[in-house]
Amino acid sequence: MKLRLPSSTHNWISLSGAVLAIVSFSMIVFLFFVGFFLHQQNTYLGLIIYIILPVFLIIGLLLIPIGMFWKKKKSGEFISEEDKFNWPSIDLNDKKHRNAFMIFTIGSSIFLFASAIGSYEAFNFTESVTFCGTLCHTVMKPEYTAYQHSPHARVACVECHVGSGADWYVRSKLAGLHQVYAVITNDFDRPIPTPIRNLRPARETCEECHWPEKFYSRTLITEKHFIPDSANTEWDIQLIMKIGPSHRASSFTEGIHWHINPDVKIEYISTDSRRQVIPWIKYTNLKTGKAKIFEDSENPITKEQKDSLQSRTMDCMDCHNRPSHNYKPPTFFVNNAIENNKIPKELPFIKSVAMNACDNNLSTTDSAMAFISKTISDYYKEELPEVYSSKKNLIDKAITGLQEEYKLNIFPEMKVRWDAYPNNIGHIEFMGCFRCHDGNHETEDGNVIPNDCSTCHTIIAQGNPGNMEYDSEEKPLEFRHPDPDDDSNEEWKDAMCVECHTGLTP
Ligand code: HEC
Ligand code: HEC
Ligand code: HEC
Ligand code: HEC
Ligand code: HEC
Ligand code: HEC
Structure with missing residues (x-):
């Protein structure tokens, strides 16, 4: 049986268009079922099904009328110039026209139906993790x-x-x-x-799941540290974070989340692109309309800066800027690995050696892996040969453990590591809260943004397990800087934590 179609369809352009469209469409259907039945969540498969093949399908479909138009033009079927712009006349009593019409309507219905499913799937696909x-x-x-x-x-x-x-x-x-x-x-x-x-502003994203009115009370956090001495002495600190008030009934009028209280508006001006230097802050109580302006008395804002720089209203992101991409500094991940026994604590000086092994700026992960392996084995080979010969298996375990942690936190190919992205929660490796709470930000009448060590948390336990100091939230402990050998080391009081704690130094 020969399918008779208008003569204008008999041309190479329309034919190749039709072939292209049919082949792309069949491939889309085929790959869709492959993905569906194999439950394959493959990015490249999705890319081909929902983006690349549909482009060919549409090009193919467009080629059909283009070919017909070209053929008509070439064969002189247009009687006058205006004829070109007239709609084609369709005569359903003519078998050729009828065939073409049927193909067009059925084809379009299938195409529209398939593209409805396809665009839904394409939408899901481009939104997928x-x-x-x-x-x-x-x-x-x-x-x-x-x-x-x-x-x-x-x-x-x-x-x-x-x-x-x-x-x-x-x-x-x-x-x-x-x-x-x-x-x-x-x-x-x-x-x-x-x-x-x-x-997109936190208001429209984070707050879909954690809204400011949702109340969080105080929480207890325990941090485990290992001091870089020969025994890798453990040092624990327990703090109660004052996220909200201690009593549930009091809502969130005080505590850390006070900043996002709907009655509070905090605006600030930062003078650097990463929002790390904040010399000017304005707090407005939206209930009373009263405002206070705090300025950094050590490094005051200049008049030009105040006039030219835009202020920003503080939201979740000004503290929680790393909710999902937190690249941890070596101090942190080495402590974690020791705690999880991925790095054996029994190896003398392993904390300190592991930190040295992370102290590199190599440009590929492979070279960093080799550096870690070499630094750790060389150390024991040269400094502690008896450990090297008797505890070779522990040394190998430490190397693998450190390499794994390193790969989760440091990405040399993209130059990504903890110091590429300051984390605004805390104050040890980055200024974080101390960008405003450093004791230097004050109003004209001497009202200072609080920086007392118990403003944000209270320390209720600290020290080496077995020899811990404890006290209660009402009577918090005074911070004792981790140092198992010297109880009275007060050097930390003379500088900001960030001045000594870079993430690589302990
Ligand atoms: C689709 C919902 C959703 C969105 C959007 C969302 N989160 Fe979360 N968030 C969660 C869930 C679920 C948890 C885990 C709760 C748990 O483990 O108890 C969580 C936990 C957290 C925690 C506690 C982390 C911890 O260490 O336990 C913080 C802080 C947080 N989210 C901040 C944010 C910020 C900031 C944003 C916006 C950038 C955000 N979230 C957006 C659902 C969401
Ligand atoms: C002033 C800084 C700051 C702002 C602004 C802020 N948070 Fe927090 N938030 C904290 C701190 C500090 C903690 C304590 C957790 C920690 O130590 O990591 C915390 C804890 C949380 C937790 C975990 C609570 C728990 O019980 O573990 C969630 C969820 C959270 N914040 C969500 C938000 C959301 C959403 C916003 C914006 C509407 C927001 N935060 C604004 C500083 C802030
Ligand atoms: C809980 C919310 C949340 C989720 C989920 C999330 N991000 Fe982010 N992402 C952020 C925030 C907040 C930033 C930092 C914004 C800033 O500092 O301006 C960020 C930053 C980034 C950046 C900039 C570079 C960097 O490391 O900061 C990239 C790229 C990125 N995200 C990609 C992704 C990808 C890919 C996924 C899913 C695999 C994802 N994000 C999931 C909240 C999120
Ligand atoms: C942009 C500046 C800014 C940053 C950054 C900032 N704060 Fe504040 N904070 C303020 C101001 C302003 C006040 C109010 C001071 C006043 O009224 O005397 C305040 C008050 C507080 C209070 C006392 C609230 C009360 O009345 O109970 C706590 C607790 C607090 N901040 C914790 C934090 C923590 C934790 C961080 C870091 C995660 C942080 N802040 C980061 C500006 C800031
Ligand atoms: C403006 C609020 C604020 C002030 C003031 C403040 N801290 Fe903190 N501190 C934090 C936050 C937030 C964290 C981070 C908790 C976390 O890691 O989730 C933190 C963490 C800590 C930790 C635990 C670190 C760890 O890894 O074990 C110690 C110790 C600490 N602070 C000591 C101090 C001392 C000492 C002072 C006084 C000089 C002080 N803090 C003042 C907000 C504050
Ligand atoms: C003068 C430099 C200096 C200052 C300032 C300083 N530290 Fe330290 N910190 C050290 C050194 C050095 C160590 C290594 C431990 C040791 O030798 O006792 C250390 C260790 C620590 C540890 C254990 C680290 C680990 O390896 O797990 C914590 C926690 C800590 N410091 C908290 C703080 C806090 C909080 C502040 C700010 C309030 C601060 N330090 C300020 C020098 C300093």
Whole structure:
């Protein structure tokens, strides 16, 4: 049986268009079922099914009328110039026209139905964690790895980076096109600069799940440290974080989350691009309308800066800027690895040696791995040969343990490590809370932003297990700087914690 169609369809362009469309469509259907039945969540499969093949399908479909138009033009079927712009006349009594019409209507219905499913799937696919996290593998590796080990590992990237609503979806995909171009042309910054200027406000993302009125009371945290001495002496600190007040009934009028109390508005001006230097802060009590302005008395803001720089209203992100990509400093991850026995505590000086092994600025993960292995074995070979010969298996375990931790936190290819992204919670490796709470920010009448050690937390236990000091929240302990040999070391009082604690030094 020969299918008779209008003569204008008999041309190479329309024919190749039709073949292209049919082949792409069959491949889409085939791959869709492959993915569906194999339960494969493969980024590249998704990319082919939902983005690349549909492009070919549409090009193919467009080629059919283009070919017909070209053929008609070439064969002189247009009687006059205006004829070109007239709609084609369709005569359903003509078998050829009828066939063409049937193919067009049935084809379009299938196409529309398939594209409805397809666009829904394409939407889900481009919003998936696999798409965001693995498509540009090397580029997103640091973010994706840290994310998988964060409390938000089950929260999709888009919940924080895009949020709900069509306008942010379109905005993020347009920005995404630019990023794809940057990756293809290899023209992007390493590390990716933050703060992300066009990040959707926390109000519309974080607050979908943790809203400011949700009350958090005080919580207890325990930090375990290992001092860089020969015994890797353990030193624990327990603090009660005053996130909210101690009593549930009092709501959140005081404590750390006071800053996000709906009656409180805090605006600030920072003089650097990473929002680390904050010389000017304005606190407005929205209930009474009263405002206070605090200025840094040590490094005051200049008049030009005050006039030219924009102020920012404080939100969750000014403290929790690393909720899901927290690259931990070596001090922290070495302590963790010792605590989890990935690095054996029995090895003398292992804390200190492990920190030295992380002190490198090598440009690839492989060379960093080799450096770690060499630094640790050389140390024991040269300094402690008897340990080297009797505890070789522990040394190997320490090397593997450190290498694993390193790979979760430091990404030389993207120049990503803890110091590339200051973490604003705390005050030991980064200024964090002390950007404002350093004791130098005051109002004209001498009202200072508090920096007493018990403003934000109370220390209720500290010391070496077995020889701990304890007290209660009402009678907090005075901080004792970890030093098992010297109870009265007060050197820490003369400087900011960040001046000695870089993340690499203990
Ligand atoms: C809990 C919310 C949250 C989730 C989930 C999340 N991010 Fe982020 N992301 C952030 C915040 C907040 C920042 C830092 C913004 C700033 O400092 O301006 C950030 C920063 C980034 C950056 C900039 C570089 C950096 O390391 O800071 C990239 C890239 C990124 N995220 C990608 C991802 C990808 C990919 C995923 C999913 C695998 C993801 N994010 C999941 C909140 C999130
Ligand atoms: C889709 C919901 C969702 C969104 C959006 C979200 N989070 Fe979370 N967040 C969670 C869940 C779930 C947890 C884990 C709770 C748990 O483990 O008890 C969590 C935990 C946290 C914690 C406690 C972390 C810890 O160490 O236990 C903080 C802080 C936090 N989120 C901040 C943020 C910030 C800041 C944002 C916005 C950038 C954000 N979250 C966006 C769901 C969300
Ligand atoms: C002034 C800084 C600051 C601001 C602003 C802030 N937080 Fe926090 N938040 C903290 C600190 C400090 C903790 C204590 C947890 C810790 O030590 O890591 C905390 C704890 C939390 C926790 C964990 C509570 C728990 O019981 O473990 C969540 C969830 C959280 N914040 C969400 C938010 C959200 C959402 C916002 C914005 C609406 C926000 N925070 C604004 C400093 C802040
Ligand atoms: C942008 C500046 C800024 C930053 C950053 C900042 N604060 Fe504050 N904080 C303030 C101001 C202003 C006050 C109010 C001082 C006053 O009224 O005397 C305040 C007050 C407080 C209070 C006392 C609230 C009360 O009345 O009970 C606590 C606790 C606190 N901050 C904790 C923190 C913690 C923890 C961090 C870091 C995670 C932090 N702040 C970061 C500006 C800041
Ligand atoms: C403005 C609030 C604020 C002030 C003031 C403050 N801290 Fe902290 N401190 C924090 C926050 C927030 C953390 C981080 C908790 C975490 O890691 O989640 C922290 C953590 C700590 C830790 C635990 C670190 C660890 O890893 O074991 C110690 C110790 C500590 N602070 C000591 C002090 C001392 C000493 C002072 C007085 C000089 C002080 N703090 C003043 C907010 C504050
Ligand atoms: C003068 C430099 C200096 C200052 C300032 C300083 N530290 Fe330290 N800190 C050290 C040294 C050195 C060690 C290593 C332990 C030792 O030798 O006793 C250390 C160790 C620590 C440890 C254990 C670290 C680990 O390896 O796990 C904590 C926690 C700590 N300091 C907290 C603080 C806090 C909080 C502040 C600020 C209030 C602070 N330090 C200020 C020098 C300093």
